[in-house]
Structures are given as structure tokens and as C-alpha cells.
Amino acid sequence: MKKFEEHAPYCPMVKTMGYIGGKWKPIILARIAVGNIRFGKLTIQIPDISRKILSQQLKELEDDGLIIRHSFNEKPPRVEYELSDLGKTLMPILHAMNEWGEKVASRLP
Amino acid sequence: MKKFEEHAPYCPMVKTMGYIGGKWKPIILARIAVGNIRFGKLTIQIPDISRKILSQQLKELEDDGLIIRHSFNEKPPRVEYELSDLGKTLMPILHAMNEWGEKVASRLP
DNA sequence: TTCATTAGTTACTTTAATGTTACTACTTTT
DNA sequence: AAAAGTAGTAACATTAAAGTAACTAATGAA
Numbered sequence: 001m002k003k004f005e006e007h008a009p010y011c012p013m014v015k016t017m018g019y020i021g022g023k024w025k026p027i028i029l030a031r032i033a034v035g036n037i038r039f040g041k042l043t044i045q046i047p048d049i050s051r052k053i054l055s056q057q058l059k060e061l062e063d064d065g066l067i068i069r070h071s072f073n074e075k076p077p078r079v080e081y082e083l084s085d086l087g088k089t090l091m092p093i094l095h096a097m098n099e100w101g102e103k104v105a106s107r108l109p
Numbered sequence: 110m111k112k113f114e115e116h117a118p119y120c121p122m123v124k125t126m127g128y129i130g131g132k133w134k135p136i137i138l139a140r141i142a143v144g145n146i147r148f149g150k151l152t153i154q155i156p157d158i159s160r161k162i163l164s165q166q167l168k169e170l171e172d173d174g175l176i177i178r179h180s181f182n183e184k185p186p187r188v189e190y191e192l193s194d195l196g197k198t199l200m201p202i203l204h205a206m207n208e209w210g211e212k213v214a215s216r217l218p
Numbered sequence: 219t220t221c222a223t224t225a226g227t228t229a230c231t232t233t234a235a236t237g238t239t240a241c242t243a244c245t246t247t248t
Numbered sequence: 249a250a251a252a253g254t255a256g257t258a259a260c261a262t263t264a265a266a267g268t269a270a271c272t273a274a275t276g277a278a
Binding site for chain 1: 207212
């Protein structure tokens with residue numbers, strides 16, 4: 001039924017979605033993009049995310065090389081996250097998304 | 110570049126994710142952005158999406174005012190989708206995502 | 219006559235994503 | 249001595265997302 005010739009041999013959008021396709025990832029990345037940030041601060045800035053999901057998503061972002069995790073050996077623990085060089089290349093996407101959200105929010109209540 | 114913190118009271122990223130946050134939506138939108146396209150053509154260009162999900166996502170995109178559905182009263186049926194004016198304002202995001210996917214694909218195998 | 223075509227829908231099942239609660243370790247503060 | 253603070257994790261429960269198979273209508277073609 002589907003013709004092979006018409007299949008997109010490789011889709012950049014699919015690739016991108018593989019990295020930032022989660023419900024929370026762009027939101028998390030946008031927060032980290034502002035500057036190094038601690039785990040607890042993220043849970044405050046993104047009130048609707050649970051610690052479990054946040055932790056999980058951060059790990060995926062780290063595994064994908066988009067963020068760097070800095071763990072200071074202190075008690076109580078302190079961990080900071082920052083964008084990696086690769087993560088910083090996402091800034092145009094994050095900014096475009098941020099701007100769009102602003103515009104839509106101001107026009108459609 | 111503007112800092113995300115300047116727009117913190119409501120979260121524009123969350124708003125944007127509400128519109129294009131699905132697994133398939135950016136991919137579908139990117140396809141429609143290329144030009145008016147029929148339902149069946151979309152199922153060919155996005156081989157891994159089922160008709161059910163495609164139909165469902167298209168309806169959501171239409172309800173959100175991002176795309177316009179043109180139904181020609183023919184048998185067998187013909188339906189074409191195009192970006193609305195609002196949908197066209199997503200182009201910077203879609204374009205940035207597409208470019209990022211291309212770059213990452215070329216650098217990381 | 220029977221098949222192929224198109225853009226879906228319906229009913230059902232499975233998988234992925236997300237949430238909840240309780241818990242840890244170590245130090246400092248009350 | 250108890251409590252507060254941090255960055256998580258484990259076990260379990262739930263919800264959201266996605267997949268599958270079968271079906272429709274009207275027409276033209278084999």
C-alpha cells in the first residue's frame with residue numbers, strides 16, 4: 001500500500017523529536033538555558049512536574065548529551081545542571097517556542 | 110537574545126507545548142508546511158503513524174486553529190490540509206527544529 | 219460483478235508516560 | 249533530641265497515547 005520511493009528516507013523532525021519530544025523536555029531545557037540551576041529550583045519553577053519525572057527527564061537529557069550534571073559532594077546534596085555545547089545549539093528552537101507562546105497567549109485568552 | 114526569566118509569570122513554553130507538544134504534531138505540521146497535502150499522502154510521508162492517530166492529531170490541530178481542512182465533495186473522498194495563518198506563525202519553530210535535526214544527524218551517527 | 223480507491227471511524231487492546239507515596243543519607247539548625 | 253534541608257530512588261498505581269483490525273460510502277475500472 002505504501003510506496004517505498006515516497007517514504008522520507010530520513011526525517012530531521014523525527015530526529016529532533018527524539019531529543020526534545022517529551023512533554024517536559026523543552027520546558028526543562030528552557031529553564032536550564034537561563035543559567036545553571038539546581039534540582040530543587042527546577043521543581044519550584046515547574047510546579048506541575050513530579051520529582052520522579054524531573055529526575056528521569058534530566059537523566060535522559062544528560063544521556064543525550066544536551067545537559068551537564070554537576071554534583072558537588074556536600075551534605076545536604078547540591079547538584080547543578082547546565083546546557084552542554086550541544087544543548088546550547090537548541091537555543092533557536094527554545095527561543096522560537098518561547099516567543100510563540102508569548103504571542104499566542106497575548107492574542108488568544 | 111531575550112532571557113526566558115523575563116516572561117516567567119505564565120509559562121509560554123507550556124502554552125506552546127499545549128499546541129505542538131504531541132509526538133507527531135511537529136512532524137505533521139512540517140509536512141503540511143511544505144504545501145497543501147492530502148490525508149493519504151501524509152500516511153505515506155509519515156510511515157510510522159497510523160491513520161487513526163493521524164486523523165486524531167489532524168482534528169486537534171484543526172480545532173486549535175493551526176491548520177485548515179478542505180473537503181472536496183468527491184467520491185472517493187478528497188481532503189486537503191493547509192496551514193492557517195496562525196499555523197504559519199509556527200514556521201520559525203518548525204524550521205529551527207528541522208535544521209537542528211539535520212545538523213545533529215550529520216554529526217552524530 | 220467484483221475490485222480498488224479514499225478518508226476516515228469504531229471497538230478493542232497494548233504500551234508508554236506520568237503520578238503517588240514513602241523512604242534514604244548526612245549535616246546543620248532549633 | 250528532633251527537625252529541616254537536598255537530591256534523589258523504589259515500588260506501585262494510574263492515565264494518556266498509540267496500535268490493530270475490521271468496517272463504511274460512492275464511484276470508476278477490470
